[in-house]
Amino acid sequence: MDQNNQQLKAAYNEKGESISPVLPNEVKNFLIDIDGTICDDIPNEEPERMVTVLPYPDALGILNKWYDEGHNVTFFTSRTExxxxxxxxxxxxxxxxxxxxxxxxxxxxxxxxxxxxxxxxTRFKGKFTDLVVEKHEIEVFKD
Incomplete structure (x- = not known):
């Protein structure tokens, strides 16, 4: 079991019930889209194209780097089960x-x-690179 999986294994409360694990502060939890983000956009209605589409090389490099740095990488896709x-x-x-x-x-x-x-x-705009910090307006709940 690698270090990441050890960090993500199930945690238990005092009653022995399974609870969600807590990531260390230095570990980022990335949720990443597939189609149009790490490869060309393939609609669910054309699944035969899913086999031959090529990954974006910069996506492969950056995501694997994040994984190797100990971050959690999970894909979140509109593809169906x-x-x-x-x-x-x-x-x-x-x-x-x-x-x-x-x-x-x-x-x-x-x-x-x-x-x-x-x-x-972070909105994907065509190329994966290291992340940088920028300030932008966001929507928040009004007090």
Whole structure:
């Protein structure tokens, strides 16, 4: 078991009930889209194209770097559960390192993630690079 998986293994409360694990402060929890983000956009209606699409080289390099640095890499995709096998085979064949895949993300764009923890969002604009800190306006709940 690698260091990341040890950090993510199930935690238990005083009653022995399973609870969500807590990541160390230095570990980032990346949720990454697949189609149009790490490879060309392949609609669910054309699953035969999922087999042959090529990954974006910069995505492969940066995501594997983050994984190797100990961060949690999970794919969050609009692909449906019926595309799990072809998706996992494609990720593995192309050398992506990751911890999990979440299927069934709603299609479209107007995402609002509401959480009791700080959530950082980065819009993919065509190239993966190291992340930098910039300040932008955001929507927040009014007091």
């Amino acid at each position: 019926e595309h799990r096998q072809v998706t996992e085979e494609w990720l593995n064949r192309n050398g992506f390192k990751y911890h999990g895949i979440l299927f069934g993300k709603p299609r479209g764009g107007n995402y609002h993630w509401i959480d009791n923890h700080i959530v950082k969002a």
